[in-house]
Amino acid sequence: MTGVLSFTDVAVRFASTETSTGAPPVPPAVDSVSFTINRGEIFGIVGESGSGKSTLANSVMGLLPRSAQVTGSIRVNDREVIGLDDDQLRSMRGDEVSMIFQDASASLDPTWSVGDQIAETIRAHRTISRRGARAKAISLMTEVGIADAASRYSDAPHRLSGGMRQRIMIAAALANNPQLLIADEPTTALDVTIQAQVLALIGELRKNHGTTVLLITHDLGVVAQVCDRVGVMYGGKLLEVAAAEDLFANPQHAYTRALLAASPSGAPRGSRLPVIPAAWNIEDLQRLRQEGTE
């Protein structure tokens, strides 16, 4: 079975600036992670802060800082990504693989119209006339659910709401029909009602284009809404991978069980919420990390 994206024994270490002997090694941010995402699948990675989920996502796009050492193998469509040079990475980004982030307003240039930013992404990867790119951008905007796209084309980003901006980001990400879309906390900054709409949009795009999606989130509810399969990360390790239904119905790992139990929705009203056992307490982990690097 070949997947669109496969990780084999991937580890990411952030080298400390000094390599003095005797200093303990910095714990890897991502630690021996292996899994494969199948074509057309929405795969969720869920984890709390410091779990390494965003580092993992960035490693695919070569977006990690230079101090990061990535080992193992990351294959996109059977092509090894680790070790690609900047030019190769740039031609992959926004074409074969694209990415959307949590903060859509920070990802859009405030001085450019939103339509031009989408058109620019199209023109960066193929030869197409200005007018052709504009037409394509408008059709993408319509597709992501922006009403009256032709007239919103020349709007500056700040004229749009947060949900609309995230739709623009998704349109720009889809500009070149990528096979893989990496979405890093795409709905975290949005209001709950808007969040549901954006997730529904991602589900629809998968249905219409067969886009494979890697969705990074801290929110189990997001996973429940759109993902086919889910991986749970903690402390850089991938603890379990399961079909979304199975994960909620029958979590295998102690941490997953604790995480599910800690969520207030579903628990009887006013009941004490089970607290995650000390061994899995994210704050203890953060403290250890912080003290280790101070």
Add this chain to the structure above:
Amino acid sequence: MTTIAPPTGGPIVRRPRSKPHTSTRFVITGVAILGVLAVAAIAAPLIAPHGPETVEVSRVLGAPNLQHPFGSDVLGRDVLSRVLYGLRTSLLVSLTAVTVATVIAVPFGLAAGYFGGRVDTAISRTLDMILVLPAMLLAITFIAILGPGSAVAALAIAVIYLPILARVMRSSTLVITRNEYVLGARARGAGHLRVLVHHVAPNALGPVIVQASVLSAFALQLEAGLSFLGLGTQPPTPSLGGMLADGRDVLIQAPWVEIFPGIAIVIAVLSFTLIGEGLRRSFDPRGVAE
């Protein structure tokens, strides 16, 4: 899926302290240089080999030698001694000017940023009126009214810098005031004055201190400029700017008269700039990222 044991605490080993950040090194270097200059300036009466105003007719434009390491000027005065005393005047004028400006600017900027509305409009517009006048012109106007001298130069420089520092204080106050601990302190019973003194001012001062140390460098140049034009410190009291003016005419025959005060200005300006730049980097979180 293999299960993985929970990560256990393990020994917490501190990494050895890393080298100080560039920002810290800047500040330390700047403070060290400034310290040496300041000590030399303060101790001028003790270490100067000759009196700053002692005229030695036989040594007019005398070249540097062992008794006069920096040579002698047009009137046969010892350049080293005059540089030491000149440094004294220049540092005193520029530091006094910046200190006075800061002390006045901070409360105004604080009030404008914290209370906003009419208070802000009143303070900001008033200060803007100073800001629209060119610095040198303003200084010269002052001196025209009050007459030349070190104290007037310091006052003129302070007036020029007042609106700049107040603006910086105002904008950093605006940022700090938005923090929830300011609201929280009010809810916990602290009055406006208490909130301003204990929470807002200490957290908002950083950028002002940076700005003040950068401006000290400019103040030193401005003072030198005014004295060069004969509007600042009056002869025979030595000042670095005045010495530059004296040396200008004899630059070819006796370059030492011009060069040594020039070097002193450059070093003093450099020390202020290093301190300012170092502080700016250490306050700016992007500057310290490794």
Add this chain to the structure above:
Amino acid sequence: MSDIVPATTLLRVEGLNKTYQAGGPPWRRRRVHAVDNVSLTVARGRTLGLVGESGSGKSTLGRCILGLISPDSGQVVFDGVEVQGLSGKALSSFRRRVQPVFQDPYSSLDPRWPVGRSVRESLDSYRIGTPADRERRVLDLFDRVGLNPNLVNRLPTHLSGGQRQRVGIAAALASDPELIIADEPVSALDLSVQAQILNLFMDLQQDLGVASIFISHDLGVVEHISDEIAVLYHGVVVETGDVEQVMKRPVHPYTSRLLAAIPSSTPPRR
């Protein structure tokens, strides 16, 4: 939750209005209703959940009740006394009895103050007890919110997000308030930490009988912790009532939309 406490009214908000001048170029500026004719009541020892999305005016409402900003019109009546127009002693005694807890544990503590001093601040400014009493009280409060007392002299940067939020709660409790206004107190926290803080809030209500207004965008959290709910939409309270009633039979379409958007823990079959 606390059925034993007789439901006497502690706080009554009536017809509260607050408008802001919207930014932008002068010709496009207009007044925006942040809070629009809002009325609600909180009974002694009970928790009112205030739900709304960003821009719904929930934080403005909270700050109006705290007396930190003054409304354009309307009344806030706390324990039978109109808050608007209080000054001097009466105002400070009101402030003592109503305390805030904020969202962001990174900006709600003064970064230059040891956390113990932040907790002590209200004891100092309201002059409660002798200095020695205050020291003791701070340690008690640390214990009360589940913090190790030897963290007293630490700066906020050396504490985790959850610990800082506990410090924020301890600071609010210091003056023995009867009402706590918590503005999104758990939304910046990881799920596992959020559970601990929610538990702490429920303990406080049970043990100390403190009433609270719990402001959140997360209906799941609000449902778990509240006795009554008010739903705020564009500055207007579109629905109020008992939690069960609102959750089971929402009247306003916006509430139904919010309910539908709560991520369920069981994924729908596709």
